[in-house]
Amino acid sequence: MVIAVLADIVGSRKLDDRTAAQHVLDETIARIEDDLPLAVRPLTPTVGDEQQGVYRDLGEAMTALLMLQLRLPDGIAFRFGIGVGEVSAVESVHGELADGPGWYAAxxxxxTVHAREGRAIPRARTWIVGAPGQDEVMESTIAASNAYLLVRDELVGAMSERERRLTYGRLIGRSQHELATDEGISQPSVSKSLKSAGAAALLEGVSALRGSIA
Structure with a gap:
């Protein structure tokens, strides 16, 4: 069993330059894979504003999607559907088509993300659904992970673009001094920005995800 991820662009019809936005998305996804390769198959455009990707386990999927949220500039964002279940490919004259309960769950x-955005949680960006037949352990893991994702999305959604960049840099192991040089600010300013943004909680969360959820 693997993890299927569907992603679509938030407000794609309102983008001034959809082609330029797609270039930013493609470059950002490639950058993340260079910095910390986690995907079995990285997010790849399929049709319209949708992307599909496959990950080995839930922790790695959630980590990769957080990295993408942090790395994207203001004005461009994804929402994500994560499906836990088997995936397969159907051969066609147009190439392989994604199929299987994991994709239906995604x-x-x-x-669900679309529905939550339209109600009381406008910063919601991520949700997980398990395909039928999950055991009790996975069902509990999915429920706890969804609770975590609601809070994580709210935290990331409140960050400035600089705060997201700094958090991303710390996530991939860069020092505060290196980040300060890149941003043209002092190291204490980096530390203050990370603290006020709640970056430490996000980074501890990543450590917990990669160490405890398989």
Whole structure:
């Protein structure tokens, strides 16, 4: 069993330059894979504003999606549906088509994100659905992970673009001094920005994800 991820662009119809935005997305996804390769198959455009990716386990999927949220500039964002279940490929004259209960679950998950965005949680960006037949352990893991994702998305959504860049840099192991040089600010300013943004909680969360959820 693997983890299927569907992603679509938030407000894609309102983007001034959809082609330029896609270039930013492609470059950002490639950068993340260079910095910390986690995907079995990185997010790849399929049709319209949708992307599909496959990950080995839930922790790695959630880590990779957080990295993408942190790395994207203001004005460009994804929402994500994560499906836990088997995936397969159907051969066609147009190439392989994604199929299987993992993808159906991912579709249900991204529809949940859309619904939550439109109600009381406008910063919601990520949700997980398990395909039928999950055991009790995975069902509990999915429920706890969804609770975590609601809070994580709220925290990331409140960050400035600089705060997201700094948090991303710390996530991939860069020092505060290196980040200060890149940003043209002092190291104490970096430390203050990270603290006020709640970056430490996000980074501890990543450590917990990669160490405890398989």
């Amino acid at each position: 579709r249900a998950a991204i529809e």
